[in-house]
Amino acid sequence: MKNLGMGMMRLPLLDENDFASVDYEQVNQMVDAYMDAGFNHFDTAYIYHEGVSEDAFKKCVVERYPRESFKIATKLPLFVITEESQLEPIFADQLKKCGVDYFDYYMLHNVSGFTEAAWKNVDLYSFIQKKKEEGFIKHIGISTHGNAEFLEEILFEHPELEFVLLQINYLDWEDDGIQSKKCLEIAKKYDKQVMIMEPYKGGFLADVPKEAEKLMKDYNPDRSVVSWAMRFVANLDACVVLTGASSLEQLENNIWEIKNADPLNDEELKIIEEVSEIINSNITVDCTKCRYCVDSCSEDIDIAKIFDLYNKEKILDDKTGWTQYGNAYLNYSKLPDVGIASDCIECELCIEECPQQINIPEVLKDVAEIFETEGYGFEN
Ligand code: SF4
Numbered sequence: 112m113k114n115l116g117m118g119m120m121r122l123p124l125l126d127e128n129d130f131a132s133v134d135y136e137q138v139n140q141m142v143d144a145y146m147d148a149g150f151n152h153f154d155t156a157y158i159y160h161e162g163v164s165e166d167a168f169k170k171c172v173v174e175r176y177p178r179e180s181f182k183i184a185t186k187l188p189l190f191v192i193t194e195e196s197q198l199e200p201i202f203a204d205q206l207k208k209c210g211v212d213y214f215d216y217y218m219l220h221n222v223s224g225f226t227e228a229a230w231k232n233v234d235l236y237s238f239i240q241k242k243k244e245e246g247f248i249k250h251i252g253i254s255t256h257g258n259a260e261f262l263e264e265i266l267f268e269h270p271e272l273e274f275v276l277l278q279i280n281y282l283d284w285e286d287d288g289i290q291s292k293k294c295l296e297i298a299k300k301y302d303k304q305v306m307i308m309e310p311y312k313g314g315f316l317a318d319v320p321k322e323a324e325k326l327m328k329d330y331n332p333d334r335s336v337v338s339w340a341m342r343f344v345a346n347l348d349a350c351v352v353l354t355g356a357s358s359l360e361q362l363e364n365n366i367w368e369i370k371n372a373d374p375l376n377d378e379e380l381k382i383i384e385e386v387s388e389i390i391n392s393n394i395t396v397d398c399t400k401c402r403y404c405v406d407s408c409s410e411d412i413d414i415a416k417i418f419d420l421y422n423k424e425k426i427l428d429d430k431t432g433w434t435q436y437g438n439a440y441l442n443y444s445k446l447p448d449v450g451i452a453s454d455c456i457e458c459e460l461c462i463e464e465c466p467q468q469i470n471i472p473e474v475l476k477d478v479a480e481i482f483e484t485e486g487y488g489f490e491n
């Protein structure tokens with residue numbers, strides 16, 4: 112059975128509009144269910160949940176379980192690093208926030224085009240190697256959303272890396288931009304351990320268009336839509352599959368799915384291809400809700416939330432006028448201190464942060480056209 116990793120990127124919240132308001136009580140229940148199921152790999156990062164994810168890990172795992180019973184993976188926030196003097200204080204802060212003496216896995220977070228300022232100007236690789244030699248890290252690696260060619264350059268130049276965390280799911284498998292399949296092949300060529308992130312593509316593959324769901328259900332009415340996504344990744348050559356559950360129920364489903372992830376047969380793989388075609392023709396914006404873009408927005412536009420509503424609205428394709436997603440957008444617009452799509456000033460700062468290379472301000476124009484209408488309670 113593949114190891115399921117508990118990603119701490121989309122934890123349950125007490126206030127859905129405040130990403131720092133982690134619901135610790137529910138996270139405790141999730142951690143208990145996860146450990147009871149026989150798993151032990153937690154994945155966090157300095158920047159997740161506006162800096163609170165590592166604290167949540169300490170509170171819900173470290174303070175409740177013996178150190179030898181779990182493994183922790185976290186990441187150096189390349190997004191904020193411009194000079195070497197920042198490295199030691201951030202690393203020390205991470206150890207303190209996580210409440211541990213060492214990390215089992217430590218990554219450079221999202222080595223790709225938009226973190227170039229960090230990895231080109233600062234010798235990050237020597238830093239993590241040094242921390243490993245000092246005993247503060249067991250295994251060093253990177254996470255990346257870069258393509259296969261970019262990954263190969265890194266692995267060729269840095270044989271000291273032991274593992275890579277890659278975005279892999281059936282929809283991105285042959286995708287030209289993400290290149291999941293090719294990236295996995297490159298990692299294996301360089302003999303690296305692979306950890307898989309985004310097996311459900313930020314929840315997308317749990318909520319596929321009706322036509323795609325029908326194909327899956329017609330073939331096997333007993334398996335859920337997400338089981339196809341889990342079975343696809345669970346049988347690849349990787350050591351961990353990370354899922355970012357947002358509730359105890361989701362986590363329990365993930366546990367069941369990975370424990371029952373028998374390999375897809377040829378007929379099922381064919382259905383996956385057809386499902387991918389249907390989804391691709393329905394997805395409007397390829398957002399995984401990673402939220403890397405959100406902090407860069409001076410207008411406080413919650414881009415990830417807005418794109419989620421927008422995609423769901425498009426898939427629903429409801430012509431009756433009112434939809435739950437339009438309503439949710441209206442509710443969002445009434446919150447204090449948030450920007451809506453039409454507040455975008457097209458500064459383009461967010462584009463640099465987006466691993467999916469989405470032209471965010473362009474999409475926001477369409478979002479405004481769809482949602483900010485009289486039919487949804489906006490005045491023209
Ligand atoms: S382009 Fe628009 S959404 Fe992006 S950071 Fe600027 S104002 Fe925010």
Ligand code: SF4
Pocket residue numbers: 397398399400401402403404405414415418464465466467468469471
């Ligand atoms: S727009 Fe891009 S950076 Fe922002 S949440 Fe979506 S995928 Fe992440």
